[in-house]
Amino acid sequence: MMQLAVSVHKQLGAFNLTADFTVTGQRIGLFGPSGSGKSTLMHLLAGLLKPDRGTLRLDQTPLFDSANRINLAPEARRIGVVFQHNHLFPHMSVRRNLLYGWKRTPVHERHIDPEAIIEVLQLGKLLDRGVNLLSGGERQRVALARTVLTCPRLILMDEPLTGLDEELKFQIISYLNSVFSRFEIPLLFISHSLMEIRLMTEQILIAEQGVIKRRMATEELARSIWSTPGQSYVNLLHLGRPQPLGDLWSYQWGDIRLILTEYGANNENIFELDAREIVLFKHHPEATSARNVLPCTVRNLFTAGNRVRVELQCGSNTLTVQIVPESKRELELAPGKEVVAVIKASAFKKVL
Amino acid sequence: MPFLQPSDLDAIRLSFQVACAATVVSTPLGIGVAYVLVYTRIPGKSLIEGLTNLPLVLPPVVVGYLLLLLFGRRGWIGSWLMEHNIQVIFTLTGAIIASSVVGFPLLVRSIRLGMETIDPAYRMAARTLGSGPWDTFFTVTLPLSGKAVFVGMTLMFARSLGEFGATIILAGNIPGITQTIPLAIYEYTGTPGGDRMALSLCLVSILLSYVVLLISGAASRSLDRR
Structure with a gap:
């Protein structure tokens, strides 16, 4: 079980983000409309943005603590990120993309075998291709495998299904489910789609206008959203x-x-x-x-x-x-x- | 080529030496300066930017004269070099320095444009995959700006082949030592009956520039295809 304790504040221009929560679990969702601060929180957790003040703690490791001047570099946090636009390195083949993070993971931390993930995500045939020739679904699978191979303590996924068509979306979700149940990596899944969140997570954090505090079971949210007109359960x-x-x-x-x-x-x-x-x-x-x-x-x-x-x-x-x-x-x-x-x-x- | 004098062949060789050396020496520095300008937020950044761009707008003769002051016996760098018995003025080194300074803004501009167009998300992705800042620079930023670096090098090489004003002041016009193609042409035009020889060197110059353009175009296309 992963435990994430967050209490930070960050100002970006006119936008203010306040996040204050503690969650324990394997599959956490971060739900909210666009512009509510979901991506900002992801960048803060990954170390790609520095909070103005506060603390970030993953399990027993402090990632950031403004009072004690702790700010771990992204590469030292061991938190994986799957970006919305996957950002595969265009100058490398699929194989080199996959192994980029794995090679940089300390040997004693490498508990996932590249062959295993290649098999689960069916990437065998793609290994020697350039990444520019992959389809949207293939790119997303390669990006997921690349991140999983760093054997991270937590994977952040930022709207990984946005932009994929319906059929492909559910295909990727079943890949995601098999990866996360097989390799037992905690997940923070960021999305504005209730359906995706319900299929991927057990409990959720709610982002609303720059405030991330509320936490609830995913089904509870699905029921509460019903009361807005036009929505059906x-x-x-x-x-x-x-x-x-x-x-x-x-x-x-x-x-x-x-x-x-x-x-x-x-x-x-x-x-x-x-x-x-x-x-x-x-x-x-x-x-x-x-x-x-x-x-x-x-x-x-x-x-x-x-x-x-x-x-x-x-x-x-x-x-x-x-x-x-x-x-x-x-x-x-x-x-x-x-x-x-x-x-x-x-x-x-x-x-x- | 029978219509070229032995001194002309020297000039061609020297031009190549100067252009190659200036390009090779400047490239790492150009990459460094471009990186600082694009990715860092250090105080005095606009000063660095101004200094690198200055040779682009100043007359080369002015650049040459300022270099002469700097590298002269009583100049800041010149007096220090004298203690170590290094002579810059009226040497090949001087010609290389003059070419480097004049061509440097073109190199930095091109690399900088290339680096600015790289999506910062690639660097972020690399960092979250466990790569440190230097590692990220060498495995992601530099390869992705490879084409821009190459274009910058070509521009600088071509500019160095044609460098005249700064070179003649800092390195002089000594046949076989510092006399590159443009300086040789200049000397021919001042010599009675030198027109034909000036013209043949001009042809060589045109040919060389054209070859540089062809190579640069072919290489940039092959980089595109990757």
């Missing part, structure tokens, strides 16, 4: 391996089974399910065209304008449903009430 379901069921697929979800139209080839498949796609019934409908009929218990209700968010307990899982206030009255919904959630097999959309 999306359930992310981690399902097991599919089994064929007629011409459909059956997946294990916690202690219940779900029936979907879509096939997922992984051991763990992530599907998204819009909260508006779920229909609630008072009693079990005898017959319905929808394939999934789940008995649930209402845990909580939140109303915002003409929308009601219902949090359900379905066996060991939680599910969030969005309905209108009129339905809430007719169903007599209240915490503890038993309801039946009905979902069509085609309502699930595969993410990973």
Whole structure:
């Protein structure tokens, strides 16, 4: 577990950044709109910018301490950075880019084998190419491998998926997941995309107008953002391996089974399910065209304008449903009430 | 070439010697000055900038005269060099110094433009990958400004081949010792009946400059392709 303790202030022209937090975890997100100070914090952590005052500490190592005049150089911090525009060295081949940091890592710290990361990120065929001939996704994979090979104590990723198209984005996320679970490197993932943050992290820091103080569980943020107009909540379901069921697929979800139209080839498949796609019934409908009929218990209700968010307990899982206030009255919904959630097999959309 | 005198061949050889030596000696210094101007925030930076650019706008004769004062027997550097028995005035060294000073602004300008166009993020990336400031300079900054350094060297080489004003004052016009192509042409034009010989040296000069241009163009294209 990585522990990061930050209490710094930095002024850049008219922009002021105040960051004051302590986080412990493996996968931390830093979430906020552009211009909220996310990148500035990343530069401060990496040592590329010097704070005006305060302290920065990673595990037991002070990185910066204005009172004791400590300011470790970037190369001494052992914090890796994957930049948004990856910044592969244009005068080097893929291989030389990959090994640039590895060669500069002290031998006793090199606990990641270049062959292993080349295999995980499928870079074997690219090694002798010039970096200018790579596609966007390939560049991002090379940049990630280059940083991972320095065996850092923490990797900072600054919007690494921005600018990639949707399909490529999710492909890279699955690469990221396999890298970070295999090599167990703590991650600080910076993004303005809620979906990316939810897929990559467990807890998040919120950046708002130059202040980074608030910390919460990622799911908590996903629920709280729902109350802004036009936003709908999306359930992310981690399902097991599919089994064929007629011409459909059956997946294990916690202690219940779900029936979907879509096939997922992984051991763990992530599907998204819009909260508006779920229909609630008072009693079990005898017959319905929808394939999934789940008995649930209402845990909580939140109303915002003409929308009601219902949090359900379905066996060991939680599910969030969005309905209108009129339905809430007719169903007599209240915490503890038993309801039946009905979902069509085609309502699930595969993410990973 | 039968139409060239033996002294002309000397002049060509000397021109090459001076241009090569001036370029080779100035390049590391030029890279250093360009680096300081682009990447550091030291006091007196504008003074350094002004001093390096001055020879570009001053008449070369003025530069030559100032060098003469500096390197003369009673000059700051000259008197110190005298103690170590080193003679600069009226020697090949003098010609090299004159060429170096006059060509230096062109070299620095070109390298500086090259360094300014490098995205600072490459240096940041190198630092976060564990590379120290010097390491980053030699493995990232310098290779990425390679083309600009080369262009600067070509400009300086060409400028040195044609250097006249500062050289004639600091190094004189001694055939076989300091007489480069431009000085030889100058002498021919002052000699009755020297027109034809001046013209043949002019042709050599044109040819040389053209070859330098061709080489520079070819090399810069091959650097582009990498």
